[in-house]
Amino acid sequence: MLDQLAPLRRIDPRFFITVNLSARQLRRPGLVEEVAADLVASSAPADGLVIELTESALAGDAEAAASRLDDLRALGPRIALDDFGTGYPSLSYLRSLPIDLIKIAQPFIREMSDGDTTFVAAIVGLCHDPGFLTVAEGVEEAPAVATLQRIGCDLGQGYHVAHPMELDELVTLMEHQHRPGAVVRSHEP
Numbered sequence: 458m459l460d461q462l463a464p465l466r467r468i469d470p471r472f473f474i475t476v477n478l479s480a481r482q483l484r485r486p487g488l489v490e491e492v493a494a495d496l497v498a499s500s501a502p503a504d505g506l507v508i509e510l511t512e513s514a515l516a517g518d519a520e521a522a523a524s525r526l527d528d529l530r531a532l533g534p535r536i537a538l539d540d541f542g543t544g545y546p547s548l549s550y551l552r553s554l555p556i557d558l559i560k561i562a563q564p565f566i567r568e569m570s571d572g573d574t575t576f577v578a579a580i581v582g583l584c585h586d587p588g589f590l591t592v593a594e595g596v597e598e599a600p601a602v603a604t605l606q607r608i609g610c611d612l613g614q615g616y617h618v619a620h621p622m623e624l625d626e627l628v629t630l631m632e633h634q635h636r637p638g639a640v641v642r643s644h645e646p
Contacts, residue, residue, distance in 0.1 A: 459499035459506060461624050466505055468631045475507040475537060480514040484521070489528045496532060503533020507558060511539045515554065523554050530555045537592070542580060552587065559584045561610070563595030569604050578608040585609065 458474060465472040482488065496503050508529055515522045515538070526536050537558035538551070542565055565577050577593070584591045593605050596615035605613055619630065 459495055459501040462501045462505045464628050473505045473507050475509045477509045483525055493532050506534040507537050508534050509537040509539045526555045558590045558592055560592040560594050566593050566595045581608050581610050
C-alpha cells in the first residue's frame with residue numbers, strides 16, 4: 458500500500474494514506490519493526506503514513522499502547538484516533554497518547570444536518586487546543602462542508618469529497634483537480 462503513495466505525493470506532497478490497526482495488531486510483537494521495514498522497502502515518506510486506531514483499541518493497558526504508539530511515531534508516521542466520541546476516553550487519557558489527528562465520528566457530523574453544530578464545534582475546539590488536527594468522518598453533503606469550514610474543522614472525508622476508487626482513478630482526479638494550495642482528499646475504502 459505504501460508504494461501507492463509516491464504518485465499521489467508527486468501531485469500533492471501533503472497527501473497521506475491511513476492504515477487502520479486493531480487492538481490485536483497494536484499489541485503484536487514485531488509491529489514496529491514491520492512498519493519500519495515497509496517504509497524502507499517502499500521508499501515512502503514516513504509522514505505520508507497515518508496509523509489509525511479506534512478508542513477501543515487503546516483501552517485496557519494505556520501505558521503499553523502509548524509506548525507502542527511512541528515507537529511507531531518515532532519512525533515518522535502520524536497517529537490518528539478514529540471515531541472520536543463513540544467511546545469513553547478521558548481528556549487526560551488523550552493528553553498522554555502521541556496522537557496527531559482526531560477523527561470525529563460520523564453520527565456527530567450527521568447531526569449537523571439538523572442545524573446542531575454544538576458537539577462538533579466543541580470537539581474541534583477541544584482538539585485544536587493541544588494541537589490535534591481534526592477530520593470529520595462521513596461528510597456527504599455540501600452544507601456540511603461549509604459548516605465544518607466555518608467551525609474550523611481541518612479535513613473531511615466522505616462521499617461528498619469522493620467515493621472509494623482505484624489508485625489510477627484517484628491519480629487522474631487529483632491531476633485534473635489539483636491547483637497549487639488546494640488539497641484533494643480521498644474517502645478511505
